[in-house]
Amino acid sequence: MVKLSRKSILYSALVLSLAGSVLFTSLPVYATSNSSSSSESTSSNEKSDEKTEEEKKAEEAKISAIQSSIANKEQQIKDAEDEKKKINSGLTDIKAIKAKLVAAKASLAQYVKELDENATAIQEKIDSLTEEIKVKEEEIVQAEEDLNEAIEMRDEQYDSMKKRLQVMYENGGDTYYINILTASSSFGDFLNKMDYINEISEYDNKMFEEFAENVEYVEVCKTSLETEKDLLDTTRTAAEEERKALEELISEKEAEIAAYEADIRNQQALIDEYEAYIAEQNSIIAELEKAVALEKENLQSARSYDGGKFCWPAPSYTRISDDYGWRLHPTLNVQKFHNGVDLAAPGGTNILAAYDGKVVGAAYSSTMGNYVMIDHGDGLYTVYMHASSLCVSAGQEVTKGQVIAKVGTTGRSTGNHLHFGVRLNGEYVSPWGYISAP
Ligand SMILES: [Zn+2]
Numbered sequence: 001m002v003k004l005s006r007k008s009i010l011y012s013a014l015v016l017s018l019a020g021s022v023l024f025t026s027l028p029v030y031a032t033s034n035s036s037s038s039s040e041s042t043s044s045n046e047k048s049d050e051k052t053e054e055e056k057k058a059e060e061a062k063i064s065a066i067q068s069s070i071a072n073k074e075q076q077i078k079d080a081e082d083e084k085k086k087i088n089s090g091l092t093d094i095k096a097i098k099a100k101l102v103a104a105k106a107s108l109a110q111y112v113k114e115l116d117e118n119a120t121a122i123q124e125k126i127d128s129l130t131e132e133i134k135v136k137e138e139e140i141v142q143a144e145e146d147l148n149e150a151i152e153m154r155d156e157q158y159d160s161m162k163k164r165l166q167v168m169y170e171n172g173g174d175t176y177y178i179n180i181l182t183a184s185s186s187f188g189d190f191l192n193k194m195d196y197i198n199e200i201s202e203y204d205n206k207m208f209e210e211f212a213e214n215v216e217y218v219e220v221c222k223t224s225l226e227t228e229k230d231l232l233d234t235t236r237t238a239a240e241e242e243r244k245a246l247e248e249l250i251s252e253k254e255a256e257i258a259a260y261e262a263d264i265r266n267q268q269a270l271i272d273e274y275e276a277y278i279a280e281q282n283s284i285i286a287e288l289e290k291a292v293a294l295e296k297e298n299l300q301s302a303r304s305y306d307g308g309k310f311c312w313p314a315p316s317y318t319r320i321s322d323d324y325g326w327r328l329h330p331t332l333n334v335q336k337f338h339n340g341v342d343l344a345a346p347g348g349t350n351i352l353a354a355y356d357g358k359v360v361g362a363a364y365s366s367t368m369g370n371y372v373m374i375d376h377g378d379g380l381y382t383v384y385m386h387a388s389s390l391c392v393s394a395g396q397e398v399t400k401g402q403v404i405a406k407v408g409t410t411g412r413s414t415g416n417h418l419h420f421g422v423r424l425n426g427e428y429v430s431p432w433g434y435i436s437a438p
Pocket residue numbers: 022322338340341342419420
């Protein structure tokens with residue numbers, strides 16, 4: 001697990017302060033132009049003639065202190081780069097693990113999808129079987145009714161046959177035929193009547209046989225329907241068992257997917273942590289590189305700050321609208337670092353150089369607007385932002401109290417004011433160590 005050192009936390013604070021409400025990350029590179037450096041070398045030559053042995057020693061000590069500070073920072077940059085490399089290789093490993101987990105999860109999810117499709121198909125089969133069984137049951141009920149009806153018809157036929165035979169028997173064999181004979185107009189008529197009686201009993205027999213056959217037929221139909229229904233029931237039971245097994249398998253696989261997801265989340269959390277640490281290393285490296293560049297610049301500059309008090313940079317100011325330090329952002333509800341002092345003042349009024357120095361920046365940026373940056377020596381700089389116009393240019397020597405710009409509201413600003421910042425050795429510091437309100 002990544003453990004953040006106290007040092008890196010301190011650097012994060014520095015990074016945060018630089019990324020505060022007024023960004024100062026796009027400072028231009030201060031290249032000394034040939035004309036200004038030649039005029040400067042003349043003046044420094046004059047000065048060096050007056051330098052005492054002690055002053056020379058102090059200057060040498062100062063140079064060697066800056067050089068060792070540069071060497072120290074370069075070592076820190078190397079350490080931070082090494083640290084970043086280590087974290088990067090760890091990050092590569094974690095990303096590979098996560099990729100494997102994601103792939104395993106995807107193939108498992110595909111498998112579950114197929115299982116789901118199977119389960120759906122089986123459910124459809126069960127539904128259609130249930131429908132078929134229902135139809136079959138209705139058919140069986142119908143067959144039962146048909147059977148009862150057929151049995152009834154057969155029995156009725158049997159009863160009427162029985163009745164007719166009984167009548168014939170009760171009327172007594174011979175007497176019955178004699179009666180028919182006497183009632184007949186002729187023998188021919190008698191024979192006709194006898195034929196008729198025979199035909200009736202023959203018809204009765206035929207009808208009875210037909211009805212009995214019908215009963216048998218309906219019984220066979222009903223039995224076959226019941227057999228079909230039994231088969232459907234068996235098929236449905238098997239399908240239901242299959243569906244149950246599938247559902248168990250699906251829930252088992254879903255539990256495995258959930259486990260993969262938890263694993264992936266953990267790996268992602270680790271990746272986030274590593275990436276945050278790498279981003280932090282990058283910020284540290286960037287800040288150290290900036291600080292080294294500034295110190296190298298200081299090495300070249302012969303200027304030194306004598307510790308004198310600054311003058312108030314906006315004489316027409318009405319109030320301090322925002323002080324240096326941490327404050328709650330009014331709309332974002334987060335703590336932001338304000339790296340300077342905001343002096344509300346009417347637009348177009350004077351902005352003064354707080355101290356003697358050399359203008360190293362006089363330009364426009366989208367965040368700072370029209371700004372001036374002055375080098376006072378020994379790594380001490382003042383910054384003036386949001387001006388409506390500039391009165392100096394880069395490379396120019398200025399004296400304490402000289403008008404360098406006019407108050408405005410250019411860049412990221414919500415009204416006329418001077419944002420006054422003080423930088424020491426590459427970091428913003430409280431201006432109140434150098435100025436006091438008039
Ligand atoms: Zn400000």
